[in-house]
Amino acid sequence: MMRVRWSAILLSLLLLSPIVRALDSAPAFEDAGLQARYEALTRQLRCLVCQNETIADSGATLAADLRRELREQMAAGKSDAEVLKFMTDRYGAFVLYKPPFEQRTWLLWLGPAGLLLIGMGVAIRVIMQRAKLPEQLDSEEDAIEKGESV
Amino acid sequence: MSVELGHFALILAFSLALAQAFFGLAGATTHRAHWMAAARSAVIGQLVFVVFAFGCLAAAFLRNDFSVLYVAGNSNTELPAFYRVAAVWGAHEGSLLLWLMVLVIWSAAVGVFNRGMSTEFISKVLGVLGLVSGGFALFIIATSNPFERLLPAALQGRDLNPLLQDPALAAHPPMLYTGYVGLAVPFACAVAALIEGKLDANWARWVKPWTIVAWLFLTLGIALGSFWAYYELGWGGWWFWDPVENASFMPWLMATALIHSLSVTEKRGLFKSWTILLAIFGFSLSLLGTFLVRSGVLISVHAFASDPSRGLFILIFLALCIGGALTLYAWRAPRLQSNAGFHIISRESFLLFNNVLLVVAASLILLGTLYPLFIDALNLGKISVGPPYFAVVFLIPMLPLLFLVGIGMHASWKQAKLAAMRKPLLIALGVAALFAVTITLLIYGRMSVLKFVGQLAGAWVILSSLYQPITRWRAGQRVPPGILGMCVAHLGLGVFVLGVTTVESYKIEKDLSLGTGQTVTVGHYDFNWVDTHQVTGPNYDAIEATVRITHDGQEVTVLHPQKRVYHVQTSPMTEAGIDAHWQRDLLVSMGDDLGNGVWSVRVQYKPLVRFIWLGAVIMAIGGFIGLLDRRYRTVKQTAEQTVQVSDPVSVAARS
Amino acid sequence: MWRFLIPGLVFAVLIGFFVIGLKRDPSYVPSPLIGKAAPAFSLSKVEDPTQQVSDKDFVGRKHLVNVWATWCGGCRQEHEFLVAIAKQNVIPIVGIDWKDELPLAQRWLTQLGNPYVATGFDMEGRVAIDYGVYGAPETFLVDEHGIVIYKHVGILTVEVWQNEMLPLITGKATANGART
Numbered sequence: 001m002m003r004v005r006w007s008a009i010l011l012s013l014l015l016l017s018p019i020v021r022a023l024d025s026a027p028a029f030e031d032a033g034l035q036a037r038y039e040a041l042t043r044q045l046r047c048l049v050c051q052n053e054t055i056a057d058s059g060a061t062l063a064a065d066l067r068r069e070l071r072e073q074m075a076a077g078k079s080d081a082e083v084l085k086f087m088t089d090r091y092g093a094f095v096l097y098k099p100p101f102e103q104r105t106w107l108l109w110l111g112p113a114g115l116l117l118i119g120m121g122v123a124i125r126v127i128m129q130r131a132k133l134p135e136q137l138d139s140e141e142d143a144i145e146k147g148e149s150v
Numbered sequence: 151m152s153v154e155l156g157h158f159a160l161i162l163a164f165s166l167a168l169a170q171a172f173f174g175l176a177g178a179t180t181h182r183a184h185w186m187a188a189a190r191s192a193v194i195g196q197l198v199f200v201v202f203a204f205g206c207l208a209a210a211f212l213r214n215d216f217s218v219l220y221v222a223g224n225s226n227t228e229l230p231a232f233y234r235v236a237a238v239w240g241a242h243e244g245s246l247l248l249w250l251m252v253l254v255i256w257s258a259a260v261g262v263f264n265r266g267m268s269t270e271f272i273s274k275v276l277g278v279l280g281l282v283s284g285g286f287a288l289f290i291i292a293t294s295n296p297f298e299r300l301l302p303a304a305l306q307g308r309d310l311n312p313l314l315q316d317p318a319l320a321a322h323p324p325m326l327y328t329g330y331v332g333l334a335v336p337f338a339c340a341v342a343a344l345i346e347g348k349l350d351a352n353w354a355r356w357v358k359p360w361t362i363v364a365w366l367f368l369t370l371g372i373a374l375g376s377f378w379a380y381y382e383l384g385w386g387g388w389w390f391w392d393p394v395e396n397a398s399f400m401p402w403l404m405a406t407a408l409i410h411s412l413s414v415t416e417k418r419g420l421f422k423s424w425t426i427l428l429a430i431f432g433f434s435l436s437l438l439g440t441f442l443v444r445s446g447v448l449i450s451v452h453a454f455a456s457d458p459s460r461g462l463f464i465l466i467f468l469a470l471c472i473g474g475a476l477t478l479y480a481w482r483a484p485r486l487q488s489n490a491g492f493h494i495i496s497r498e499s500f501l502l503f504n505n506v507l508l509v510v511a512a513s514l515i516l517l518g519t520l521y522p523l524f525i526d527a528l529n530l531g532k533i534s535v536g537p538p539y540f541a542v543v544f545l546i547p548m549l550p551l552l553f554l555v556g557i558g559m560h561a562s563w564k565q566a567k568l569a570a571m572r573k574p575l576l577i578a579l580g581v582a583a584l585f586a587v588t589i590t591l592l593i594y595g596r597m598s599v600l601k602f603v604g605q606l607a608g609a610w611v612i613l614s615s616l617y618q619p620i621t622r623w624r625a626g627q628r629v630p631p632g633i634l635g636m637c638v639a640h641l642g643l644g645v646f647v648l649g650v651t652t653v654e655s656y657k658i659e660k661d662l663s664l665g666t667g668q669t670v671t672v673g674h675y676d677f678n679w680v681d682t683h684q685v686t687g688p689n690y691d692a693i694e695a696t697v698r699i700t701h702d703g704q705e706v707t708v709l710h711p712q713k714r715v716y717h718v719q720t721s722p723m724t725e726a727g728i729d730a731h732w733q734r735d736l737l738v739s740m741g742d743d744l745g746n747g748v749w750s751v752r753v754q755y756k757p758l759v760r761f762i763w764l765g766a767v768i769m770a771i772g773g774f775i776g777l778l779d780r781r782y783r784t785v786k787q788t789a790e791q792t793v794q795v796s797d798p799v800s801v802a803a804r805s
Numbered sequence: 806m807w808r809f810l811i812p813g814l815v816f817a818v819l820i821g822f823f824v825i826g827l828k829r830d831p832s833y834v835p836s837p838l839i840g841k842a843a844p845a846f847s848l849s850k851v852e853d854p855t856q857q858v859s860d861k862d863f864v865g866r867k868h869l870v871n872v873w874a875t876w877c878g879g880c881r882q883e884h885e886f887l888v889a890i891a892k893q894n895v896i897p898i899v900g901i902d903w904k905d906e907l908p909l910a911q912r913w914l915t916q917l918g919n920p921y922v923a924t925g926f927d928m929e930g931r932v933a934i935d936y937g938v939y940g941a942p943e944t945f946l947v948d949e950h951g952i953v954i955y956k957h958v959g960i961l962t963v964e965v966w967q968n969e970m971l972p973l974i975t976g977k978a979t980a981n982g983a984r985t
Contacts, residue, residue: 039661046534048939051832052392052451056661057385061904062939065930090937092837097536099521104530108521112514112543116550119506127499133491135564427812434816447826461827469820476813483809520822527825532835 029075038074042067045087046095054097153218156206157297160247163199163254164291166192167284170257174277178270179345186273190261193276196283197258204251207296208238217303220244220296226309226718228689236320237310242444242454243296245323249440250286252327256335257283260360267356274342275335282334285467293460309718312690318378322371329368330401330436335360336408337433340426341475344482354416354425359777361412361429365405366773372398373766384711384726384739386659386754388762391540394452396519397439400512404432407508409773410501417563420498422486424505426479434472435512441468447523493565500558500566507554510547518543541654552607552647556614559640574617582609594656594757604651611644635776639769646765652758661741665748673755675736676700680708682747690716690723695749697727697738706736713740735759836937836956843870843947844935848925851902851910858899858923860951867974869898870945871921871961872933875909877941883960884917890966891920896974900924903933903941946970 029035039056045066047058055063055070066087073083087095099105170192177185207220211234216222224240239248257279264272290296313319339357343349375395380388389395408428414421441464442448446456492498518535525533556578560571568575586605590597615637622629629637660672664679671677680696692714699706709727716723729736734757741750838844847859871887873880891898900921902910907926914924927933936945939958946955955973957965 039659044538046536048834051449052390057387062930062934065904065934069931069934089837090934091939092532092835092937094532094534094834097534098538099533099535104525105521105533108517108535108539109543111517112510112546115510115513116507116546119510119547120503123499123502123506126502127492127494130491130498131494133489135491423809430812441823445823445827447823447829447831449831458827465820465823465827472816473813473820476816480809480813484806520819522831523826523829524822526829526831527822532833 029071034074037080038070041070041074041080041083044084044097045070046097048091048095152206153210153215153297153299156203156210157291157295159199159203159206160287160291160297163196163203163250164284164287166196166199167280167287170196170280171277171284172280174273174275174280175345176277178273178277181270183269186269189273189276189280192280193254193257193261196280197254200247200251200254200287204238204247207244207247208235211235211238214307215303216305216307217299217301218296219298219300222300222304222307224308224310226307226689228717229307229310229315230688232317233310233315233320236314239323240310240314242460243290243294245454246286246290246294247296248323249327249331250283250290252324252331253279253283253286253334256332260335260338266352271342271346271353274345275338278338278341279334282338282471285471289460289463289467293457293463306718309689309716312714312716312721312723313382316378316382318374319382322374322378325367325374326371326398329364329366329371329405330398330433330439332360332364332367333401333405333429333432333436335364336429337475340429341478344426344475344478347482347485349415349422349426349486351416351419354412355781357429358409358412358416361405361409362773362777365402365409366770368398368402368405369766369770369773372402373763373770377763380759381726381728384724384737385752386657386726386737386739386756388759390451391515391518391537392452393448393450393519394439394443396515397435397442400435400515401432401439403508403512403515404428404435407505408432410504414498414501418490418492418498419488420490420492421502421505422488423479423483426483426486428505428509430472430475430479431509431512434468434475435516437464437468437471441465442519448519492563495561495566495568497558497561497563497566500554500561503554504551504558507547507551511544511551514543514547515540549603549607552611552643555640555643556610559614559636560617574621575614578613578617579610582606582613585609589652590655596656598655601651601655604655605648608644608648608651611647612641613644615641615644630779631775631777632779632781635772635774635779637772638775639772642765642768642770642772644765645761645768649758649761649763649765653756653762656757657759658755660753662751662753663744663748664751665746670753672753673734673736674701675706675755677736677738677753679749679751682749685712687714689718690714692725693740693743695727695738695740699729699736709736709738711738711740713743730760732760732764733757833958834937834939836953838937838945838953839956841953842951843945843953844932846901846925846927846932846935848901848927848932851900851907851914851924851926852919854907854926858925862923863897863899863947864951865949867896867946867948868922869896870901870936870947871898872901872903872936872938872941872943874903874905874941875913876905877903879960880942881917883942884920886961886963886966887920888918895971897922901927901932901936903927903938904930946973 029038042056043054045055047053047055047060047063047066049060049062050058053063055066069086070083073086078086084096088100093100099108101109170189173185173192174189176182177189207218210218210221211225212231214221214225214227214234216225220241220243224237224244225234229237237244239245257276260272260275260279336357339353339360343353372395375398376388379390380386408425411421411425411428415425441461443450443452444454444456445461445464446453446458447461518539521535522533525531557568557571557575560566560575561568583606586602586609589605590601618633619629619637622633658673660670662670664670664677666679666681669676669678676699678698678700680698682693682695685692685694692712694710694712697709697711699709707729709729711727712725714723714725715721724739724741726737726739734755737752737754737756739752739754741752743749843860845860847857850856850858873883887898890896898921900923902924904927910924910926914921925932936943942960944957944961945953948954955970957969
């Protein structure tokens with residue numbers, strides 16, 4: 001009995017505390033487009049306290065404060081770029097889950113396409129070379145002919 | 151008392167690992183039969199001792215022995231018995247012991263099930279595995295001893311993290327480890343082949359089933375982790391491109407490429423150095439993952455308590471293992487070339503593209519995961535690389551791959567006779583396009599190039615996978631397990647892709663506040679917040695909400711999301727209310743109590759999200775079916791036939 | 806033939822990065838404010854809520870800005886050291902009380918000593934956000950022109966004070982985007 005009551009009190013105290021996992025305390029924007037932009041932005045920004053979450057998902061007080069900042073700025077008509085600049089001016093590029101395209105991230109953004117081109121180039125070169133070589137028999141010949149093997 | 155026995159067993163296992171390594175490698179190179187036999191005994195001995203050590207730790211958990219530091223840190227008398235066992239692998243030290251045990255089980259399996267390969271070869275494989283398990287055992291004994299005592303003993307433990315008190319999450323590490331630790335077997339086989347300086351079709355045929363089993367468990371392990379995150383964390387996410395998630399996905403991509411590359415080596419004796427390299431990469435990425443999660447080098451939600459000295463040990467181990475393997479590769483692989491050719495359009499060329507695209511995919515994930523580290527190490531500042539990057543960039547190799555999969559599946563060896571296939575494939579493409587248009591425009595009413603291409607890719611792979619089985623069944627032929635397995639696995643891939651593209655294109659997530667009696671509409675469903683009340687669980691107290699969902703006035707279901715506070719670790723947890731359906735999931739998660747019966751809530755509509763995990767399960771089933779192919783049982787049959795022929799009674803009976 | 810060396814070489818480079826990475830702290834966020842003007846603020850004082858404290862009060866003087874709170878364990882540990890520095894009268898310390906409760910903050914300062922020339926009550930956390938604060942305690946060194954020349958995240962220790970901050974304060978070192 002004692003323990004049940006204790007937990008209930010603790011539960012209600014914790015619910016009042018600011019460290020509880022939180023979603024927005026404020027109502028959503030009336031304008032659906034604005035709300036959609038807001039939800040997209042909160043999912044792009046990294047929480048600096050619980051660094052594995054977006055500020056949309058994080059229960060940290062700082063995340064709630066940053067969401068509030070976001071709402072106020074967007075309500076004041078700021079664009080996505082301006083809001084993101086607000087964040088990076090104060091916290092640096094670390095706060096963006098989508099890394100900006102700048103000199104130090106050229107390799108990051110261009111690397112995958114580059115790797116693809118190099119890879120495809122290598123593959124095509126090998127295929128052209130192999131096309132010139134004679135084919136050879138192999139032990140699975142019969143099985144393949146009978147259609148019993150892949 | 152028994153934990154000291156466990157500790158002692160671990161030390162014995164370490165010495166046996168060294169013996170296994172020595173006798174295995176030296177015995178094979180000097181052709182000493184009794185040394186090679188000693189290696190096989192050593193691996194069985196290692197198995198016994200490591201299982202015993204693991205058992206000691208599990209027993210300490212079950213009897214709540216809080217004089218053991220690790221038990222005190224991760225368990226609690228209130229913890230149900232099932233989770234007390236799962237808590238064994240709940241933190242760093244115990245999970246390493248699980249890693250070692252899985253490795254030793256795989257090694258022992260190699261020591262027992264090795265008909266068809268020469269004793270020298272198996273010896274070398276066991277030798278390499280002994281080096282790896284020895285290194286791990288040393289790491290555990292030296293830096294991460296789970297048997298350390300806590301004196302005086304604690305009266306009560308700190309409890310297992312409530313997030314981990316879940317059956318799926320209890321099963322996730324063992325499955326995952328069976329998968330990526332299992333990649334040590336093809337790794338050891340590749341190293342053994344490099345040492346021997348030769349590689350033939352027989353080698354590939356023998357290694358393939360081992361790889362498929364490891365791949366299968368890895369597929370299920372990753373899917374289990376994703377599924378757990380989805381329903382347990384309550385925010386509806388199923389993949390976050392977290393460094394440790396990536397660390398399990400990269401070996402999966404390599405293992406997939408390896409299975410395909412082994413086919414080519416088995417059938418045509420080609421791609422030998424590719425196959426060796428993929429085998430090395432696969433296990434290397436597993437080891438890399440182990441390093442990343444325990445060294446504190448990257449931020450991750452999965453990261454165990456980091457300790458740079460542990461990180462250094464693993465790094466040295468990593469450098470020796472992989473550096474050694476890659477040096478051996480640079481030295482010996484050139485002599486493995488073969489001179490067979492194939493046409494420009496052939497199964498071989500499709501599989502070459504397959505290899506290349508999967509390696510590109512794994513490389514770009516590695517690049518993105520490690521890039522923050524690169525930038526920081528070069529003193530260029532701090533950046534984050536997260537889902538917005540990976541989601542875009544991953545498509546670069548993946549879209550071409552999905553398109554090629556549909557055609558490559560049907561290509562023949564040496565020269566693909568695709569002329570016969572052209573009409574059915576074009577029909578499949580047409581049907582897939584029609585399907586994509588129907589879904590994007592008619593069903594959901596939202597279209598974009600990416601949405602269309604995603605649906606097209608999923609449908610295309612599914613239809614293409616069905617072609618061969620359907621054609622054969624209609625012709626009255628049976629479908630051999632090898633082919634059926636391949637088709638089912640690719641079907642699973644298509645189902646997975648369809649799930650991903652549908653849910654990501656058409657999901658709806660709304661963060662809002664709801665008061666008693668209020669209703670909100672999300673995705674044509676009406677969510678009515680009826681009330682909230684208190685409930686008590688076995689080791690937690692919670693506030694539970696009742697949410698009634700209706701569709702066009704008809705009741706669909708009543709959900710009961712909860713906000714829990716566990717008795718011991720008092721951090722609050724949210725349990726989402728989920729209405730699960732193949733076509734769509736509906737989720738309600740509770741956030742904050744805003745007072746006056748009003749709560750901040752997240753309501754979600756997720757179409758076809760279950761296809762993601764269904765696809766993974768189908769892929770695993772496909773892999774399993776492939777294992778049943780008679781090629782892998784040929785050796786056994788030949789042996790039986792030999793016995794039959796030399797039995798005079800049966801010879802007489804037959805004549 | 807050299808292509809067989811490529812995987813090994815790439816791996817060696819990776820290992821090099823990991824060795825460096827082991828010495829770094831991936832969760833540390835460097836401040837983009839270094840070398841830029843300290844954000845303006847105007848808050849009511851904790852010591853006397855009828856009065857205001859603002860950045861303009863410190864124009865022309867080097868000063869420290871220390872962000873703290875009564876709910877922050879590290880701040881409690883750091884407090885005695887701050888009191889000791891304040892007694893030396895080397896540099897004025899301005900406090901920013903972050904997302905706190907006024908009575909608790911006032912009692913903290915009376916009971917534990919007040920090293921601050923003044924403490925602003927940042928109830929909503931806006932000033933802290935402007936300063937890019939993500940984990941109390943954090944300390945900023947601002948020069949006489951109002952430029953942030955150094956930031957320390959975490960408890961201020963004797964080593965950091967003597968080796969990093971004092972040289973900057975006494976002018977024996979130039980501001981160079983120093984980091985912890």
